[in-house]
Amino acid sequence: MSADHDGANLLEVRGLTKIFGTLTACDHIDLNIAKGEIHALLGENGAGKSTLVKMLFGSLEANSGEIFWNGEAVRITSPGMAKKLGIGMVFQHFSLFEALTAAENIALSLDDGSPISSIAAKARALSFSYGLPLDPDSLVGDLSVGERQRIEIIRCLLQTPQLIILDEPTSVLTPQEADKLFETLERLRSEGKSILYISHRLEEVKRICDRATVLRHGKVVGHCNPREETASSLARMMVGNEVKAVVRAPADGIETAQPLLEIRALSRKPATPFSIPLKNINLNVRAGEVIGIAGVAGNGQGEFFESVSGEVLQQDAASVRIRGKDAGALSITVRRLMGAAFVPEERLGHGAAPRMKLSENLLLSRHATDGKVFVGTGGAVKSGAVYAAAQRIIVAMDVRKSAPDPEAAALSGGNLQKFIVGRELDRSPAVMVVNQPTWGVDAGAAAHIRQALIELARSGSAVLVISQDLDELFEISDAIAVMHNGELSKPLPIAEATFEKIGLLMGGAEPGHAEHTLETA
C-alpha cells in the first residue's frame, strides 16, 4: 500500500487490527478508498469484513492501526462520530425498529432536531428521486425486507455522507430490486460519493465495482480490478484454493416416481401481527427430485417450514402428507419416525441447543429414530455410540472445531451448519426439508452440502430446499417454485426457469394462482 497522501483518497486505513480473545479478526488491514469509486470488500464469512466496517463506523474500537479521513488522522470512537465525518452505513442485519414507522426510524438517526413531519416529506421526496419509493407512515414491522432496506438506504442518504458502507445489500433483494439498487449506486458515484461495497456475490461485484480488496482469515490477500478478473479467479482469491463445482446428474424417471412429500391446500393464519398468512399452498416432492423454493425473505417461508416440519401443527391433518400418510397434525418426532428430516433456518436455538455438546445435540434429534442404537436397556444413553456417530458426521462433513466434542455455540456458523445438515443426512431420510441450507457457509463447504443434497435425492429421497440464494437453487433444483406473500407458485422445471422469470415471481408478478393444483410439471 502506498502511504503517500495524494489527496484523492477519501479514506485510508493502515495496519488496522482487532483482536477478540484469542482470535485476530482483523490483522493489519490496509485499505484505500478514492473519491467517487465503488470499492468492493470481498471475503468468506468470518474473513473479517464485518469487523472491519464496524471499526470504520465506530461501533467497534480497533486495538491498533490508523485511519485517515481526507488525509487527516482520525479516531472514530462512536457511530455518531462516523456520521459527523460523513460516513454512512447500511447494515446487513438491519438496525431498524419494528414497532415504529418508517419516518420515525429515519428521524432517529438524524440529529438536527427537525420535526418528524418534515422528515417524512423529505424522505418521501428523496426516495422517489432515487427510484426507491417509500411510504413514511408505514410500520416497519409490516414491510418486506426489500422495503426495509430502502429505509436503511434513505436514512443513510439523508445524512448526505461522503462514504457509504453497504454490508451484503443484495442478499435480501429480488434480482429486479438489486438492479434498481445498482442504478442508485451508480448515480451516487456520479455525484462524487464513495461506496464500500461488501458482498460475496462475485458477478455483481464484477458488474459495478471499480476496485476490490480481498480478505482471508482477517488479512488482506490482494487488491484487484474486478472487471479484469473472472468469477472463479475472484473466488480463488477469497477461498485460497479451487472451489469444486456442484454436479447435478439428470434425474431419470421422475415423472412416474411416487410423491413422498405432499402439501395439499395448506393454509395458516398469521401467528403474530407481523407474520405472513399461508394461502392454499400445494406442492408435491417426488422420490429422486430436489425442489427449490425461492422468495424474498419474510414472504412466509419460515411459517411454511414450521408447518411442514411440525413445529406448528395444522388443523387439517391431510394438508401435509409424508410417504402417503397424513402428517399435518403429528409432532416433529412422529414425522421423523415416518422418515422425514428437517433442518431449520436458525442454527442456535432451533437446529441445535447452543450450550450442549455436538454429541448431545445428535442424541436430541435422533433419540427417537435411532433409539436402538443410541439408547440401551432402561433408557440409559449409550454415550460411546453417540460419540462415535457424532465423530462420523464430523469427518464426513469436514466440520472444523477446536475440541473433540465442543459445545454447539463454540462452532462458527458455517461449521455448525455442516454438522446439522450432516446429522440429518446420516440417517438417509426419505424426505428431507431444509431451510437456507448454506446461509453463512463458506463456498467450499456450501458446495459440499449442495452436492450431498443432490446425491440424497438421486438415491431415492424427496428433497425440498427453501433458500434465498438463487444461484444455489439453480445449482441444485430440478424445479423451482416461488413463495410470495404467503402463496406458492407452480414449480418451474429447471430447464424452463431463468433468473428473470423467477425474479418476476419473487416480486409478485403472478398474484393469484387459484387454478394451480397438485401436479408439478
Next chain:
Amino acid sequence: MDITVNILLTIATAATPLLIAAIGELVVERSGVLNLGVEGMMIMGAVGGFGAGYLTGSPWIGLLAAIAMGAVFSLLFAVMTLSLATNQVATGLSLTLLGLGLSGMMGTSFVGQPGERLPNLYIPVLTDIPVVGRLLFGQDPIFYISIALTAAVMWFLFKTRTGLTLRSIGDSHTSAHALGIKVIRYRYLAVIFGGACAGLAGGHLSLVYTPQWVENMTAGRGWIALALVVFASWRPWRVLAGAYIFGAVWIGQLHAQAFGIPVPSQLLSSLPYLATVVVLVLISRNKRLTMMNTPASLGQPFVPDR
C-alpha cells in the same frame, strides 16, 4: 350528594399512588428495563417522606424527601443492572426485599408518632362550588401532580424526539446502539425517573393517605402498579384508567363490606384485582396495537460489544 362526593374523593386518594408509581414504571419499561423493585422504592419513599416531614415539621420537605429517597434507591438498581448487567428480575426482587427491611429498621422510632399531612388545595369561591368544587379544586397536591404527570409522560413519549428515542431503545437496544444512541445513559435516567415516581407514590401514602408510619404500609401497591403497566399495554391513559378502576372497586367493596352484604369478604377483597384485569384485558384486545406498544427488549441486559 355529599356522600357521593366523599366516595369520589376517597377513590381519587386510593388511585393516586398507584397511578404515580405505574406511570414511573411505564417510562422505565418503555426504555426496556424491568424494575420489579417498585414496592421497595415506594416503601422507602414512604418512610423517607414521613421521617423528613416529622423531623422538620414541614410536609413539603417530606414530599421532596420521598422523591429523593425513591430516586436514590433506584440508582442502586440502575448501577447493578445497567453498569454491571445483572439480571433485572433478580435485582428488582432483591430491591423490594431490601426496601421492605431497610424501611422497617429506619422507621422504628416513627411508629405511633403523629405525622404531618399535606394540606388540601383551597381556592376561595372555586372550591366552595357545590359538588364539583371539592372534586376539582379541593384535593391534595399530589393528586394534581399525578394527573399532570400522566399528561406530561404521554406528551413526552409520543410527541417529542427524546420520547421517540426512549421508545426506540425499548424496541431494540442493539439497533439503537448501532445508530449511536447512548442506550445506558437513557436507561439510567429512565430508571431514576421511575424511582422518583415510586418514592412520590410512597410519600403520598405517609403524607396524605394515612399521615403516619406503619411498617409495610405500601401493602402490595407497588406490585399492583407493576401489573397495571403490563395490563395497560404500556400506554399512559390506560394506566390512568386502570388505577381508577382499581381504586373505585376497592372503595366500593369496602363500603359493601361495611353494609354487611352476604358475600364472603375474601371474595369482595379480590374484586378490585379481578375487575382491573378484566377491564384492561378487554381494552387490550387489539393484538396489533399491543404488539406495537410492547417494548421488545424488555428485561434483556444490554452489553455493548466493544
